[in-house]
Amino acid sequence: MKEQVNYSPGLDGIIAAETKLSFLDTVQSEIVIRGYDLIDLSETVGYLEIVNLLLQGRLPDAEEKAGLEKALKNEYEIPVEILKILRLLPEKTHPMDALRTGISALAGYDANIDDRSASVNLERAYKLLGKVPAIVANSYRVLNKQEVVLPNKDLSYSSNFYYMITGKVPSAVEEKIFDQSLLLYSEHEMPNSTFTARVIASTLSDLYGALTGAVASLKGSLHGGANEAVMYMLLEAGTVDKFERLLEGKLANKEKIMGFGHRVYMKKMDPRALIMKQALKQLCDAKGDDRLYKMCEAGEVIMEREKGLYPNLDYYAAPVYYMLGLPISIYTPIFFSARTVGLCAHVIEQHANNRIFRPRVNYIGERHNRNVISN
Ligand SMILES: CC(=O)SCCNC(=O)CCNC(=O)[C@H](O)C(C)(C)COP(=O)(O)OP(=O)(O)OC[C@H]1O[C@@H](n2cnc3c(N)ncnc32)[C@H](O)[C@@H]1OP(=O)(O)O
Ligand SMILES: O=C([O-])CC(=O)C(=O)O
Structure with missing residues (x-):
């Protein structure tokens, strides 16, 4: 008889550890x-x-x-x-x-x-x-x-x-x-x-x-690699108009837009992104060049309107690093x-406080009759 096990793709919502270090409290933000x-x-x-x-x-x-x-x-x-x-x-x-x-x-x-x-x-x-x-x-x-x-x-x-x-x-x-x-x-x-x-x-x-x-x-680009991917996307576009068209084209092709979405904050902005957004404004104002800030804001509007998605930290850290003169x-x-x-x-x-991680699977492959193998 098949054992009954819970399966959550991507371990979404699964508690993997007890920790005293950190916790994303989405209720109290x-x-x-x-x-x-x-x-x-x-x-x-x-x-x-x-x-x-x-x-x-x-x-x-x-x-x-x-x-x-x-x-x-x-x-x-x-x-x-x-x-x-x-x-x-x-x-x-x-x-x-x-x-x-x-x-x-x-x-x-x-x-x-x-x-x-x-x-x-x-x-x-x-x-x-x-x-x-x-x-x-x-x-x-x-x-x-x-x-x-x-x-x-x-x-x-x-x-x-x-x-x-x-x-x-x-x-x-x-x-x-x-x-x-x-x-x-x-x-x-x-x-x-x-x-x-x-x-x-x-x-x-x-x-x-x-x-x-x-x-x-x-x-990986779904994790930390997103920050450099965001920067290449901003540079590829270069202007607000072109960035809007780039995002619309990617969405029409069902591509993921780097720097948006988050497993835990999917339906609101990553609070860390807001701090980096303010830092980007400060750097743009100081240089008298607000192009990147304007592009990022335009991207936010499109993603909220089209997908109900919000920036994560990588979206604003990338242009901040660019304005700080760091290589992509x-x-x-x-x-x-x-x-x-x-x-x-x-x-x-x-x-x-260790116990080895060793989860199980839901086997969805074939089973062959033992008698057939041994004959
Ligand atoms: C600091 C960090 O590491 S933050 C993460 C940085 N990564 C990125 O910016 C990469 C882009 N974002 C993503 O790929 C995802 O939002 C992740 C990987 C962060 C989270 O993934 P998951 O929690 O598995 O969400 P999942 O990929 O299932 O998305 C849920 C829905 O939102 C859509 N979606 C999520 N993120 C995006 C995105 N960036 N662009 C377009 N659509 C998206 C998915 O297509 C999916 O839609 P569907 O239900 O119609 O199929
Ligand atoms: O929490 C996540 O899944 C990814 C993220 O934002 C980070 O590692 O800072």
Whole structure:
């Protein structure tokens, strides 16, 4: 007799874990991060406070924040062999694939690789938070035949990240907006990449492996890859009129429009997108060029009218990164770098209270009579 099992395509609505880290409260419209609303925090604190909140369970005072920044700076250097590995990659390698290789290679430098304790995982999380921005920035630079930019410890964490990518120290406004984007990308409950990391960690595999898998997950255009896809779409159109026609054409062809829709916020705007929309306005006003802002707004109107769909964070993060002068192929790696903290916190939590993920299937294939096979 067939066993009765529940099936929800895409695991829609299924509870996959118990967590103290975060929760999308759609009733009260809050992105709860250890009890605080991420949107409220985005107006009062920066990325490093969220790092402390996720990894230590509390918002830091000035002294604790300074200690955290120092600890991360001590982890900035990446092994020279990793740069050598990155140099061996074919020129056309996507920076997300290079990042996946770089994070995977870091495992070999961990003297305690078989230790899954929370304290050693926490040390690893700081290592990764120190090194991932350097891998992101310099894998892009190496693939594009640019000089490696070494970390500058005199700059803040976010400024240094921006500096390693562009070779320029950001202005105060650029630093603030870039830092805010990292904060908004830092943690988001149970997206596909976090689920991937937790599934891998649940076999008692290590943090590097869990994050390597999460990079692969985040690369997909239905997830983190959407931010670069949005930018290519905006540039392909170039004007409001052409963007409206492009979207209408895609919808007529039943194509998905990148940057719209979300499993959890499908019928309203991702609250993080609104913060990046405001940042885009600020950057456009400062440059006296509102073309991207106007195009994005026009896209919102069409998508609401035609599909009842609203922007997710990637829709507004993409033009913000463009206005900040960041190369398009590095948008998804930046998202990953920001998410490193959330992923590490989830892996630590998974290892602390583990049961291996092993779901079942509804078998819909054929069955052959045993007697027929044995005869
Ligand atoms: C930060 C992030 O990672 S946010 C996600 C970034 N990804 C994107 O922007 C990619 C575009 N968006 C999507 O593909 C989806 O909205 C997802 C992947 C985010 C969510 O997917 P799901 O929850 O599985 O929703 P699903 O794809 O089933 O969509 C439900 C309906 O809305 C439609 N829909 C959803 N998103 C879109 C879109 N972006 N463009 C056009 N139609 C869409 C679907 O075609 C479907 O319509 P139907 O019921 O008539 O078939
Ligand atoms: O929550 C999701 O499914 C995707 C997302 O917005 C994120 O990872 O930030």
